[in-house]
Amino acid sequence: MRWPLKNQILVRMLLLLMLTIAAITFANIRSVIAVNRARQLEQNQKIAELLTTTRFPLTSSVLESMKALSGAEFAVVGPAGEFLGRTSAAPNDSKLFQLSGDSSLPNPSSDSIAANKIRVDGAAYYHSIVRTRQEPDGPSPNSHVHIFIPRQTELSIWWAASKTPLLIAALVLPLACLIGLALASHVTRPLARLKHQVQRIAAGEVFQLPPTSRDDEIRDLNTTVNELATQLQNHDEQLRQNERLRTMVQFGSGVAHHLRNSATGCQLAVELLALEHQGISETETYQVAIRQIGLMNNYIKKFLLLSKSPGGVRMDEIRDVEIDKALDRVVFLLRPSAKHLGVELVVTTSDDRPVIQMTEEDAEQLMINLISNAITAASSNGSQGNSSTPSQLEPCPDHNDSTRSFPQVRVELFRNPTGRLVLRVTDNGPGPPPEIAQDLFEPFVTGSREGTGLGLSLVREIADRVQGAVDWRRDDSETVFTFRFGHTGDAEGDMQ
Numbered sequence: 001m002r003w004p005l006k007n008q009i010l011v012r013m014l015l016l017l018m019l020t021i022a023a024i025t026f027a028n029i030r031s032v033i034a035v036n037r038a039r040q041l042e043q044n045q046k047i048a049e050l051l052t053t054t055r056f057p058l059t060s061s062v063l064e065s066m067k068a069l070s071g072a073e074f075a076v077v078g079p080a081g082e083f084l085g086r087t088s089a090a091p092n093d094s095k096l097f098q099l100s101g102d103s104s105l106p107n108p109s110s111d112s113i114a115a116n117k118i119r120v121d122g123a124a125y126y127h128s129i130v131r132t133r134q135e136p137d138g139p140s141p142n143s144h145v146h147i148f149i150p151r152q153t154e155l156s157i158w159w160a161a162s163k164t165p166l167l168i169a170a171l172v173l174p175l176a177c178l179i180g181l182a183l184a185s186h187v188t189r190p191l192a193r194l195k196h197q198v199q200r201i202a203a204g205e206v207f208q209l210p211p212t213s214r215d216d217e218i219r220d221l222n223t224t225v226n227e228l229a230t231q232l233q234n235h236d237e238q239l240r241q242n243e244r245l246r247t248m249v250q251f252g253s254g255v256a257h258h259l260r261n262s263a264t265g266c267q268l269a270v271e272l273l274a275l276e277h278q279g280i281s282e283t284e285t286y287q288v289a290i291r292q293i294g295l296m297n298n299y300i301k302k303f304l305l306l307s308k309s310p311g312g313v314r315m316d317e318i319r320d321v322e323i324d325k326a327l328d329r330v331v332f333l334l335r336p337s338a339k340h341l342g343v344e345l346v347v348t349t350s351d352d353r354p355v356i357q358m359t360e361e362d363a364e365q366l367m368i369n370l371i372s373n374a375i376t377a378a379s380s381n382g383s384q385g386n387s388s389t390p391s392q393l394e395p396c397p398d399h400n401d402s403t404r405s406f407p408q409v410r411v412e413l414f415r416n417p418t419g420r421l422v423l424r425v426t427d428n429g430p431g432p433p434p435e436i437a438q439d440l441f442e443p444f445v446t447g448s449r450e451g452t453g454l455g456l457s458l459v460r461e462i463a464d465r466v467q468g469a470v471d472w473r474r475d476d477s478e479t480v481f482t483f484r485f486g487h488t489g490d491a492e493g494d495m496q
Contacts, residue, residue, distance in 0.1 A: 009184040025165040073148035091120040124151040341379035369455035377429030378407040421485040
């Protein structure tokens with residue numbers, strides 16, 4: 001059976017409170033009983049000592065005076081059982097007074113006077129008997145005094161001692177119920193909200209609870225549930241992205257086969273055209289076309305391999321790549337496109353011959369993606385472009401500080417102060433739209449209608465493979481993409 005947490009807290013708190021009150025009441029009653037008994041027995045002892053040492057006659061009037069002072073009842077009985085004096089309310093049961101000849105009664109010099117519990121005519125007493133002192137004008141030497149001290153019964157003591165705790169309990173328990181409900185609600189209300197949130201998350205509706213001001217386990221649980229919601233949201237986003245990639249790979253594999261056949265036919269047609277027309281094979285246009293078709297075939301082949309074994313880069317494909325030569329080949333391919341779009345392409349390389357361990361396809365692909373994107377962005381600037389010298393860039397010996405008012409792309413290959421090889425591509429285009437600026441390197445994120453959003457994500461993958469880094473920033477009116485090739489030196493200054 002379900003037992004709500006609020007009821008558990010309330011019932012257990014009330015049970016603990018009732019047990020505490022009962023224990024205190026019982027201890028108080030036992031203490032009152034012990035104190036009352038000790039007080040009455042002490043009173044009995046003192047009265048008995050007084051009677052055994054008194055020198056005045058114990059007449060009825062004297063006994064009445066003693067009763068007024070002590071509250072006890074007295075009866076003086078002679079040797080024959082006759083009353084020599086008694087108080088008006090003293091018990092008159094004859095069985096109590098048949099001890100006049102008993103030699104076991106205590107003497108006046110006795111240190112202990114025994115007292116028995118008796119009940120006569122519904123009244124409870126402590127009853128004790130003592131011999132009288134022998135005086136010439138006093139009672140008979142064989143007379144004795146019966147002492148009756150009214151005794152409070154344990155039941156009456158229990159009732160008298162428990163009235164106050166019971167009254168307090170009657171007042172405290174309702175208040176305790178209200179306080180218990182408030183405390184229980186203080187715990188269960190936020191738990192109910194968290195339960196509702198978890199149920200909505202389980203139903204697929206992910207949202208965040210507002211942070212709480214309390215500083216306890218409820219706040220920790222609230223934070224943990226919010227973190228769980230965030231992780232589930234990210235996981236769901238990643239699953240959707242992976243599904244899109246998987247669908248794209250499946251679809252792209254079929255398209256790639258057709259493209260490969262078309263590229264092969266195109267290459268054969270161009271080569272046949274060169275055979276039919278002497279001198280075409282020596283022109284720059286023919287060489288660019290053949291090189292582009294060759295790159296197309298290589299990329300299609302690599303895509304087909306990746307679709308069968310995702311993320312695989314064969315170790316035998318990695319070799320020492322001369323980056324400056326790879327850059328020359330890429331610029332040779334892209335310069336006609338830049339010229340056609342009216343974009344000036346300025347290339348600056350360092351004097352040394354930098355060599356990096358990677359595949360030639362990766363080296364050329366990252367350069368093509370960065371430079372072609374820059375050419376497209378700069379071309380949209382047209383004659384209105386206005387670029388100034390970028391600030392806070394990694395120092396390059398051949399950096400040009402001139403101010404330009406035309407579309408331009410600057411490509412710089414150099415080593416930064418830490419010795420790390422850097423490729424920097426700068427354009428004076430309008431830059432990426434603000435809404436995609438934070439996710440520019442994610443797949444399918446693009447600000448161009450014709451773009452696929454895969455170029456920069458591939459650049460980031462290449463950077464990860466070569467233990468490098470890629471980033472971008474908007475510097476005044478220029479967009480700067482920086483690719484840092486991997487190396488084993490100190491990396492603290494690499495991100496300058």
